[in-house]
Amino acid sequence: MPATYRDIKTDILGKITRGEWKPGSLIPGELDLAETYGSARATVNRAMRELADEGIIERKRKSGSRVRLTPLRQARFDIPVVRHEIEEQGRSYRYALIRSEVIAAPDWLRARLALAPGDRVRHLVCLHFGDGTPWQHEDRWINLTLLPQAESADFSASGPTEWLMSQIPFSSVEISIAATAADEVLAQHLDCAPGDPLLMTERSTRWNDQTVTYVRLVHRPGHRMTTRY
Amino acid sequence: MPATYRDIKTDILGKITRGEWKPGSLIPGELDLAETYGSARATVNRAMRELADEGIIERKRKSGSRVRLTPLRQARFDIPVVRHEIEEQGRSYRYALIRSEVIAAPDWLRARLALAPGDRVRHLVCLHFGDGTPWQHEDRWINLTLLPQAESADFSASGPTEWLMSQIPFSSVEISIAATAADEVLAQHLDCAPGDPLLMTERSTRWNDQTVTYVRLVHRPGHRMTTRY
């Protein structure tokens, strides 16, 4: 009964959580482990590599692997498409386009998207509902210099997120989360009082080193992002 | 010059971002890819596995691998220890203990930590400063039933986070992020106006299926959590 890489992983993790292998201490070399578990070094290597990826151990050539002093805690949050998020909770999804315009980019946006003066952008404001109550407010700016198709696209039936995903298959993103206070308009749309604290997600999507779209998503009052590991 | 798994990964990712392989389309089998790249199947497998881990492709036995329709966007946020976060920015760190008490767990906490009536907890309130200005407010509750050592520990010089890390080597956690409004006390400590929106992180740390500590971290006004990928 040879050990799988999964067995090895959980066993090592167990030794660490139980305190048998203390933070900072050296873990036996791959060759040793391979022998004790009765498996090949490649198998041990995979187990150790994944533990290192997860921030639990630290590996260095020549010196060996050791338990991290401060286990690097990193949380993985899924950033879902609103519609999927809502539908996965068994709620009905509704989308509403509030405003749609094509304008010259305001200065703050020009700086953010690295646009030239006079460059035009498509500006969209929309709302996403779950079971009829407001769920998320979307304030979206699309760079028309990079995505001229966006000028003629129709966003009255479905949101810009889904359209954009069909246009830009995969891209690099910068996501930022902060708290903000509801202004008059937001309060009305999200059905809360002005000044209420709201969770906001900002996202800039880059493609070929150029920012193609910037969006500010304001979540419904009380919204939480949760993850466990 | 054979292709490394890294080469293969970037090449495939390139084909996807350039739109050569569209979302939903089938990617050649590992055996095919191994031949086209002139490497072993194991090498291709590793490249594909990592792409799958990153949420870019979807793999299924027998049916093969395909580009995800909705690239699973997941953000990895580092959850740093405050002190490290501050010191990495080249700022000076200061810690202050505001309140320390051992009390019977209030009802809301009892529910959260699954405690029996009368069980006692250590309650700590502290502040973390960066370059002299308030950075983070920490409201920490430690389960004394599971961690009796916490009753006699001294938190006047350094924060409970660091002490806890020495006690619980590795554990599973539930993290939740939300927006909250500053109350009178928070406003005073964090040097802002009451009602100001603040980003709050809540964390429950479990060990052996029992919640050992619950903490509510309220960040300074304007704080953002950022990540890019």
Next chain:
DNA sequence: ACCAGTATTTTGTCTGGACTTGACATCGCA
């Protein structure tokens, strides 16, 4: 037409062997 069992395909994992790379140690020479 339906169903159960079987074949096939594709990914998942493992093996034991090899070479590479980065980091450290040490030796020899100026």
Next chain:
DNA sequence: TGCGATGTCAAGTCCAGACAAAATACTGGT
């Protein structure tokens, strides 16, 4: 003493081949 060349070790990567497992396709019987 200082310093560069060389050695050594452990992790990093790769290979070819093998079997396992899951999911689909197929096939024959009812």
